Amino acid sequence: MASTVHFNFVVVTQPCASLSPSSSSSSNSKLKLHNPFSSSSFPLIPHKSSISLRSDRTLLRSGYGNPPPSKTPHFRVMGLAKAEPFKVMISGPPASGKGTQCELIKKKYGSVHIAAGDLLRAEVAEGSENGKRAKEYMEKGQLVPNEILVKMVKERLLRPDSLENGWLLDGYPRSSSQAAALQEFGFQPDIFILLEVPEEVLVERVVGRRLDPVTGKIYHLKYSPPETEEIAARLTERFDDTEEKVKLRLHTHHQNMEAVLSIYEDITIKVNGNAPKEEVFAQIDTALAKLLEQRNANLGSLTR
Secondary structure, eight states: OOOEEEEEESSEEEEOTTSOHHHHHHHTGGGOOOOSSOOOOOOOEEOOSOEEEETTOBEEEOSOOSOOOSSOOBEEEESOEEEOOOEEEEEOSTTSSHHHHHHHHHHHHOOEEEEHHHHHHHHHHHTOHHHHHHHHHHHTTOOOOHHHHHHHHHHHHTSHHHHHHOEEEESOOOSHHHHHHHHHTTOOOSEEEEEEOOHHHHHHHHHTEEEOTTTOOEEETTTBOOSSHHHHHHOBOOTTOSHHHHHHHHHHHHHHHHHHHHHSGGGEEEEEOSSOHHHHHHHHHHHHHHHHHHHHHHHHHHHO
């Protein structure tokens, strides 16, 4: 059975020689363009939207409104095609290193980093109605209700940069209901990365964590201290970065993660996060490189 691969063409397609030049010319007389790839008299067919091709190179869907012919014509790709960008979810308990790994993934693959926690904290800092409601739950170490989160996450995933470069969703979904809401809106990741770190290590990481309110950079008093005394003097501690609250957050995380993993079981990779950041990224990079290799192989089979 032929498999289906979805991607966006950045050039044009041309009917194969199984269609006669005369019939193609007459039916597409308004679509004739100069063909920079061949001296053939076949008209080029510009295509600005996504299309789907089976691995036997049969056109399954096009952007034209005309009814399909009784026998679907075969097309060959004229030039390069651009594969759909990565859609990645990364999860893990508080202080498992998600932010650090997201920066490394973003740097290498160009994905748009979207941290649900940052979206929430921005609302809290602005003192919006949603922010005030969210703060009440965060202070108790509980999950923020879906109705507050879903709209923010959905709108961010639909922005042009996310659609063009792919997205890297950090710390969301955290429950099966949140995962279901994303699926309902049509957001499905290519891979789900889970960072695993022992609880005692996580508590140590959290209680020593500090925020620079000027630059937004996160420091750790032991593992990543500030560069100067001036920076050290202005560092602040997040209100939920206490030992008592982080243990509540860890308990909540473990309760909900099992249900989330059951939804993304087939695309989940578990990564040992209790290692130097370079070693952790090496594990993630291996998985992403393999995914990219598979995509390129599928794309190559369609363009030959």
